[in-house]
Amino acid sequence: MTTSAEWELVIGLEVHVQLKTDSKIFCGCATSFGEDPNANTCPVCLGLPGALPVLNAKAVELAARTALALGCTVQPVSVFARKNYFYPDLPKGYQISQFDRPIALAGWLPAGPDARRIGITRVHMEEDAGKSIHDRFPGWSAIDLNRAGTPLVEIVSEPDLRTSAEARDYLQRLKEILEYTEVSDANMEEGSLRVDANVSIRPAGSETLGTKTEIKNMNSFSNVERAIEVERLRQIGLLERGERVVSQTLLWDADRGQVRPQRSKEESHDYRYFPEPDLPLLALSAEWIEAQRSALPELPAARRERLQSAFGVSAYDAGVITADRALADYFEEVCAAHGDARVAATWVMGEVLAWLNNNRSAIRDFPITAGRLARLLDLVRDGTLSRTAAKKVFDLLLHESGEPRVIAEREGLVQVSDDTALEIWVDAVIADHPAEVERLKGGEKKLLGVLVGQVMKRSGGRADPKRVNQLLAVKLGG
Numbered sequence: 106m107t108t109s110a111e112w113e114l115v116i117g118l119e120v121h122v123q124l125k126t127d128s129k130i131f132c133g134c135a136t137s138f139g140e141d142p143n144a145n146t147c148p149v150c151l152g153l154p155g156a157l158p159v160l161n162a163k164a165v166e167l168a169a170r171t172a173l174a175l176g177c178t179v180q181p182v183s184v185f186a187r188k189n190y191f192y193p194d195l196p197k198g199y200q201i202s203q204f205d206r207p208i209a210l211a212g213w214l215p216a217g218p219d220a221r222r223i224g225i226t227r228v229h230m231e232e233d234a235g236k237s238i239h240d241r242f243p244g245w246s247a248i249d250l251n252r253a254g255t256p257l258v259e260i261v262s263e264p265d266l267r268t269s270a271e272a273r274d275y276l277q278r279l280k281e282i283l284e285y286t287e288v289s290d291a292n293m294e295e296g297s298l299r300v301d302a303n304v305s306i307r308p309a310g311s312e313t314l315g316t317k318t319e320i321k322n323m324n325s326f327s328n329v330e331r332a333i334e335v336e337r338l339r340q341i342g343l344l345e346r347g348e349r350v351v352s353q354t355l356l357w358d359a360d361r362g363q364v365r366p367q368r369s370k371e372e373s374h375d376y377r378y379f380p381e382p383d384l385p386l387l388a389l390s391a392e393w394i395e396a397q398r399s400a401l402p403e404l405p406a407a408r409r410e411r412l413q414s415a416f417g418v419s420a421y422d423a424g425v426i427t428a429d430r431a432l433a434d435y436f437e438e439v440c441a442a443h444g445d446a447r448v449a450a451t452w453v454m455g456e457v458l459a460w461l462n463n464n465r466s467a468i469r470d471f472p473i474t475a476g477r478l479a480r481l482l483d484l485v486r487d488g489t490l491s492r493t494a495a496k497k498v499f500d501l502l503l504h505e506s507g508e509p510r511v512i513a514e515r516e517g518l519v520q521v522s523d524d525t526a527l528e529i530w531v532d533a534v535i536a537d538h539p540a541e542v543e544r545l546k547g548g549e550k551k552l553l554g555v556l557v558g559q560v561m562k563r564s565g566g567r568a569d570p571k572r573v574n575q576l577l578a579v580k581l582g583g
């Protein structure tokens with residue numbers, strides 16, 4: 106009998122990504138969110154007879170950019186096809202998608218702790234369907250077609266993923282790329298990124314794929330991870346009881362932590378695909394494709410490498426900082442203005458991230474500009490502020506717009522390193538602690554630290570501890 110440790114999990118992911126265009130893929134209707142139901146519609150996206158689709162050039166550009174960022178080959182010619190099925194929120198009775206000739210093929214994405222290459226089979230373009238609303242009017246279902254015709258790309262991976270954690274990491278890396286390339290908001294909660302997981306198991310060492318099920322309705326990365334794990338155990342249970350896995354679509358129920366069958370799985374021939382007769386072939390020139398490639402920004406993996414090699418940031422810190430493009434931009438601005446990348450990394454990873462996490466905010470809402478933070482760090486480097494005083498100024502900068510130096514002076518936090526001022530405190534401490542001074546002179550060197558501490562206390566933390574140390578040593582012959 107095969108034990109659960111001897112089953113290998115095989116996962117492939119299909120990710121639908123809403124492209125960030127102003128208008129729909131085949132008509133001029135707005136893609137804006139939150140309008141009145143059916144406000145963003147016209148004869149084309151309502152599927153009225155005789156209305157003709159016209160392809161949105163911006164959507165093609167964003168789809169190509171997505172594919173190129175994933176290392177895919179953009180095809181010189183691709184074909185739109187009708188995928189026929191009936192659904193109340195699909196008024197045409199078919200969805201315009203791409204079938205045997207998608208816009209791009211054969212890419213990959215590094216995922217998991219060892220950055221294994223996960224193959225990407227294809228990227229294709231398609232239109233979104235509308236929405237059925239079942240809970241607004243008791244006894245009635247309503248249709249909102251505002252979303253019908255929103256441009257999507259579907260990114261289909263090879264069945265290369267082996268653990269639910271690796272699948273989650275793949276999604277995280279993919280989301281980063283979508284954000285860096287600015288092709289999508291890639292927000293799972295808002296539905297601009299949707300994931301379906303194909304899951305099967307097989308005895309470890311087997312080359313044959315087991316029967317797969319498809320899980321839908323997962324609305325966060327952690328739910329994808331949980332759902333795959335639940336399905337893995339369900340399939341192992343079936344096979345170990347001598348039953349078989351049925352090919353079907355399953356819905357994830359996050360509240361119950363269960364999957365439940367939705368319908369038996371369709372095969373592609375069920376959709377009776379055929380080339381869309383109302384649209385020409387999509388022909389992209391080599392020059393156009395190269396122009397899209399050269400317009401790509403630096404991608405997250407390359408940026409992680411650069412932060413480590415050029416700035417000496419640790420691998421862990423580089424991973425955290427580059428996970429959000431805007432945060433990485435902020436970090437690089439602080440570095441450029443201040444000059445010391447390690448210090449900048451310490452503050453961004455520490456104080457800045459702590460504030461963002463506590464306030465559940467993004468870096469664009471962070472009240473301290475990169476320039477102001479850099480000038481605060483300058484004050485620590487040149488000895489004007491101690492690290493403790495700098496932290497106090499940082500807290501004030503969160504709530505007011507002044508310059509760090511001005512605020513530090515106003516609050517009396519500027520470090521005193523002028524000997525005349527320091528000697529007043531040093532002499533007073535020596536006079537107040539004759540016993541300690543005697544023992545120090547007698548060889549108890551560790552008492553020097555105690556006396557430095559007393560001077561710091563007397564100065565309200567403003568004395569420069571290094572200079573105080575030197576002055577005491579000189580005066581007491583240490």
Ligand SMILES: [Zn+2]
Nearest residue numbers: 132134147150
């Ligand atoms: Zn329309």
